[in-house]
Amino acid sequence: MMTMDQPELHSNISQVRERLSNAAKRANRPASDIRLIAVSKTKPFEAIRYAFAAGITDFGENYVAEGVEKRRLCSDLDITWHFLGPVQSNKTRHIAENFDWIHSVDRLKTASRLNAQRPVDKAPLNVCLQVNIPYEETKSGLTTTSELVELASAIQQLERLSLRGIMAIPPPCADPHLQREQFKLIASLLNTDGLPNHVDELSMGMSGDMEAAIAEGSTMVRIGTDIFGARYT
Numbered sequence: 001m002m003t004m005d006q007p008e009l010h011s012n013i014s015q016v017r018e019r020l021s022n023a024a025k026r027a028n029r030p031a032s033d034i035r036l037i038a039v040s041k042t043k044p045f046e047a048i049r050y051a052f053a054a055g056i057t058d059f060g061e062n063y064v065a066e067g068v069e070k071r072r073l074c075s076d077l078d079i080t081w082h083f084l085g086p087v088q089s090n091k092t093r094h095i096a097e098n099f100d101w102i103h104s105v106d107r108l109k110t111a112s113r114l115n116a117q118r119p120v121d122k123a124p125l126n127v128c129l130q131v132n133i134p135y136e137e138t139k140s141g142l143t144t145t146s147e148l149v150e151l152a153s154a155i156q157q158l159e160r161l162s163l164r165g166i167m168a169i170p171p172p173c174a175d176p177h178l179q180r181e182q183f184k185l186i187a188s189l190l191n192t193d194g195l196p197n198h199v200d201e202l203s204m205g206m207s208g209d210m211e212a213a214i215a216e217g218s219t220m221v222r223i224g225t226d227i228f229g230a231r232y233t
């Protein structure tokens with residue numbers, strides 16, 4: 001597998017940090033309110049170690065087995081692990097046992113399994129609900145605010161889960177104005193009647209649209225390509 005060298009990775013990370021802080025400044029927000037998650041899916045664990053050495057402490061993975069293996073290979077590092085991918089029921093145990101956050105919950109069945117399987121010696125698993133708004137046929141996620149409120153209320157009853165926010169992957173689009181409109185719509189969901197006030201995290205923004213996401217209130221940007229380079233698998 002192709003790996004970029006360490007200086008190149010460090011320079012990518014500096015550039016992404018700079019973009020993040022510039023976008024925060026333009027939005028009159030402290031950069032420290034925005035968590036930078038490096039999405040390391042398909043990249044070797046060495047890349048994670050390099051990025052950690054450059055100060056990155058949050059990593060996102062999309063595939064359960066791959067994420068669990070990399071966590072094992074980096075178990076000496078104090079990393080916060082985020083699961084971002086679609087969830088299959090038979091994989092929930094590995095997520096509950098190995099990750100600190102899951103951004104992609106869109107069903108009570110998944111939430112109940114994660115709750116039952118979260119080890120008692122760990123803090124409750126942080127959960128974001130994935131919304132598919134604006135609606136796209138190919139994406140998973142909740143599609144109405146009533147579904148969102150219903151699932152949020154049910155999860156509030158689950159003691160081993162901590163409901164934190166909303167995640168979305170809006171359709172890629174090159175126009176910054178349209179990007180902002182999409183993110184504004186997603187951010188407005190936090191004000192939905194019936195959604196608890198403490199649910200205030202917005203996981204939105206990727207390599208191509210992180211500035212627009214930050215302008216609309218993102219608290220967690222998920223950056224893969226612009227940190228680790230293109231993915232070949």
Ligand SMILES: *Cc1c(COP(=O)(O)O)cnc(C)c1O
Nearest residue numbers: 039062084206207222223224225
């Ligand atoms: C791959 C992925 C990312 C990172 O995307 P880039 O465009 O490479 O920055 C972010 N979020 C999710 C859910 C992903 O699957």
